[in-house]
Amino acid sequence: MDSVTDSFPAEAAFLPPDAPLKMEPQDLWHAPNRHGRPFNPLPTTPRNLWARRLFVFGTAILLTAYGIYRINQVFNSLGVSTLGIVVLILFAILGMWIALSFASSLGGFVSLLRRGGLGLGIHRAGPLPVLQARTAVLMPTYNEDPTRVMVGLRAIHDSILATGQIDAFDFFLLSDTTDPDVWIQEERAYLAFREEVGGAGRIFYRRRAKNVDRKAGNLGEWVRQFGAAYEQMLTLDADSVMDGGLIVRIVSAMEKHDGIGLIQTLPVIVGGKTLFARMQQFAGRVYGPLIAHGIAWWHGSEGNYWGHNAVIRTRAFAEQAGLPHLSGKPPFGGHILSHDFVEAALMRRGGWAIHMVPGLFGSYEESPPSLTDVAIRDRRWCQGNLQHAKLLSTRGMHWVSRSHMLIGIGSYVMSPLWLLFLLCGILISLQSHFYHPEYFGTTRTLYPHWPRVDPVQAKSVFIGTMAILLAPKGLAFIAMLVDRGALKGSGGAIRLAISIVLETIIGGLIAPIAMLIQTSGVISILLGRDSGWNAQNRDDGRVSLKEVARGYWIYTVFGVLLAVAAWSVSHALFLWMSPVLLGLLLAIPLAALTASRDVGMTLRRMGLLLIEEETNPPAILKLAAENERRRDMALHQPVQPPGEAFSALRQNTDLLEAHRSALPAARKPGSAVDANLLVGLVKLQESSNVEGALKKLTRQEKAAVLCNSEGLALITSLPS
Template sequence: MDVSVDSLTDTNTPFMPQKSPLSMKAQDLHAAPDRFDRPSGRLPTTPGTLWLRRLFVFGGAVALTIFGAEHINRVFNAMGVTALGIIIMVLFVVLGFWIALSFTSSLGGFFSLLSRGGLGLGIHRSGPLPELKSRTAVLMPTYNEDPERVLGGLRAIYDSLKATGKLDAFDFFILSDTTNPDVWLQEERAFLALRRETGDSHRIFYRRRHRNTDRKVGNISEWITQYGGEYEQMLALDADSIMDGGVIIRIVSAMERNENVALIQTLPVIIGGRTLFARMQQFAGRIYGPLIAHGVAWWHGSEGNYWGHNAVIRIKAFAEQAGLPHLPGRAPFGGHILSHDFVEAALMRRGGWAIHMVPGLTGSYEESPPSLTDVAIRDRRWCQGNLQHAKLLNTKGMHWISRVHMLVGIGAYVTSPLWLLFLLVGILISLQSHFYHPDYFGNGLTLYPHWPQVDPVQAKYVFISTMFVLLAPKGLSFIAMLFDRETRRGSGGIIGLGVSIFLETLIGGLIAPIAMLIQTSGILSILLGRDSGWNTQNRDGDAVSLKEVARGYWIYTVFGIALATAAWSVSEALFLWMLPVLVGLALAIPLAALTASRDVGQGFKKLGLLLIPEETTPSEIIKLANANERRRLDAQTSPERPPEEAFALLRTDPALLKAHLSALPAPRKVGGPIDANLLVGLIKLREAANVQAALKLLNRGEKAAVLGSSEGVALICALPS
């Protein structure tokens, strides 16, 4: 390609706007925060009855736990206290409080749903959209994602905001941490196409970091320190997020009216599921999710939480309080904070700002991983991040509810090995009972025997009561749907909804023991010092062969068979009691394969099962996103599909080449840090006979380095074909 690089360095469309720096420093977790004269104590947006709600939730959970513990004690310690009996009691109290807290919180959510709560802050579900007085930045971080897919979602948000007539209050930033050089150039091409299609080159921006320090935390923080001073709020998104323009405007307006609020979190509904697993996830999120979200919002009040995306954040509060330090020690417990969202919310609340959730608004969406395997990969990272929070529990000045958020996050993973231990101790107690022959007459000084007092009927009542408390949120969600005609009809009607809940509960129950072992193995690997790394999220659900599934899940089948053998050797009753767990483990391979299948997922959809209203009557923002997705898929199958390889893209698209050069960082100055990948990459380019030879010589790091250098790009363009 005979193109003069020097002639292409001018551009009239800069990738980023003028800088507007804002200070943001890491917080000292062991010192009191600087609240900048904001008063301590109750915040202006705190509900007046919040203390009663918390008393109901926590007091009710404690009462239920005590009640259950008293009855479980009759089952396992009826003949006297034993070591195994004490262990099972401790485990039951911990696990019992966990499910009791979920139950009492869901009761609060049930009251909130029936009373059409879940808003506050002066937000209205309908009516005229308020006027906006400030500017908001819409931030879309991305990391090695399909650019066409990501920007298709961002385009839907753009068009939705444009339809409201209030687009002028928003700017859009694609913040890339992509390390794959081919994806990087595809991102630039998609970004330029988005500008061209919208005719908007002064409101849509793109920046790729050449060193992705501290992952997403560093990505957002770097944007704030360079450009945050220009905006009052930022709308934090994920690569799979879409949000209705009207919803965005309502929560931005609420932020403007409530000066003490730092963050407003919406309830993202999962959509776009194609595999059976993804469809189960989106059904559960849509039917049970509102009850759960209304419940936590009901007792969180102004001490809410942050889920990392689909939330509007006051930039001043974030920059002032949410700078994250590195934790002492090495990964997995030390280093940068992985699950940053919980911590950022806690630090802003510590600094005197309110954090609110508004689950009563609809129009916020995300996607689900397509399979149990993909969830396990994501969960491994989340598990490490949540376990890191143990180091943050003693942060000075942190609100006690923020500490509860972190404990709940830790508990979400720690309970898996505890449930496993509970099952194993139960087997040991049964073994003890099977092989131990009691001495009914004690020391022989009495004529009256001491009969065993272990009551199987009492054990059955404890089991039934536990299952009732565990499954009650699903029942309450079904009852709430009876009062929501639109959602009920969109989910297949009463019968379709009821059958779908039954199927989701059945399949989810079979998967649960597999997930328990996956999370347990994740915790063990973290305790052994293994870092999770940073993996790209699979969102498409490509077909996986049965051989691959078997390779990943045979261990759970073997464990299930071993557990079944142990239970059967003790007693038939124990085997039958453990049957739900044993069946799920024994069928791990077919369950993982079936739930990862698109054909099975679409088969359920055709039968009218696991439906959600967003499928049957999609909103305008979903229609926009679906149309963009169809265009993406059509482009992928087009015979005129453009090249995907980075060198080919630059050599065949002069406009992209010009724009790419304009966005490159300044050349290294004498005395600056030396990039070994760049030095080696430049040598390989000079020695390559042609483009194909160069591609064979360069590794991924070297390829990215030469693409990030004007000298490297010049050599790429000069290579013979």
């Protein structure tokens, strides 16, 4: 798209008139005010929801109990040992985790075959309902490439426009950007977008000078300033793309059911080019619907929120989802990092229904391009989920909402538990190898006591565990065979089967690396280290083997030490652990291989790891692709507008005036003093030219003077 254009009218209205809506932090230790709404059951709760939950948890408990019985035969049937008891406890926790996922997948399989995953009066096809109220489309952004962000936002806008109901929506680009150069590029891209679509009066831009409480604070500030003007808000991420028809159907469902606070869609990962990203999008498209249908099947009106691609009732959000700061310092104290789970739990606590509708497609996002990028994001998610431990005792919270938080915590705690389980197995083998007991003991008996693991029983338990672990993939394959469109889009049954095997093998090799990455993240959080807030990398730039080796050598060394220990204890143990050892030993080439765009695109040309959305893209993705093509063409023009903020404003008077019109109010006497602004102004006054000023100013000082009318005057008056 032509977001780099330099010509547009300088209209001052970056924002609409204020429409304040009260939103206060919730008291987690006292019962909420539900304003007369029932707590349980809710009007939109499925009638047989209790039976679904009984099936999921009952199946998981029975499978876990049987697994405990069998693992006890392996380690403790001939005598109780300390290590045997530890392994039994670890297996019980890990087994329940796997069994719960399996049982949920069974429910998802039934829902998929019955074409469920909707409810609430939503239909997959047919005429679109007519909307009655206004909805705000909110796209928060933080130091993202503005032209890339506008690709998705423009596609959403045009898709809604095609429904004929564009007048029911306003669009907000909500910036928390701290990089001053990116900030000015955002303003330029916003103004160009607004001019191209004739969006004055319904497309708005706001940047916060201070990123209080990060994304949650960004959305909360919007609610308090503009929320009263909108019945619903559609929350997005900077990489989100959503079909206009899907949006209209979900917003209409919200309008028809006064008791619903949030409806979450199922975002499908698209646009992957590296091998890692393509594996992520393949797994998400093939296994994702099964998993999503499963959790929607038994969550019912106690669903969860994933932070984006969801429609929220603004009044419900303002009334119940104000987040307090937790006592103590980060990583466990301070503002709530993974806010989405908590916001959903608080709205449900307040008597609002939270639903997920995985039966409709048309909601999309992107995947990080490499294992390294996922690890960076995962570290922040890990901290946010572990922080939820302080929220489990929130008064009045629904037990299913607590289970969401426990599952989120478990998704990271399981990694160190798997590692501990693995190490305990080695210790037991080591004990059996070096310990020489008296087989008949001090008592007379005809049967000796063999202090070793029963290999036959161990093999049986291993096979059973792997069957339960891999069963969801088999169920997803069967469900894909029934869905002819998805099957054809994935290259047919044979290519789909090969792709599942390929993804399973590579994913299995990556798993021990991911286990150690998550374990180190958990340990660092327990040691009190905060994750910070980094912008998400969405590009698939090449990474040198040297950089990969620098980041992954530690996992290779750990693999070598583990292999030596296993080999010295038992050759059989070494062979038993070979899948884990192989993944660790190959950590460096695996990380490099999966980050490769060439490998990913080669597999695509071979018809492997394909998804329907790339072989037969829907209209919304075609719009996004066309916008991206136009953007790339514009970026390859011989003359480009400056990327540096001062130069951009000095060379474009329209942009300068628009920027000036959006400045915050001047500081009032007695209010806080901005040290960065004071120092920045002095540095500008003492600079002889723009180049000299740029060398002196820090990023914080540069942003501060750009936010001040005196600073702007100095910037524009400096000689080149």
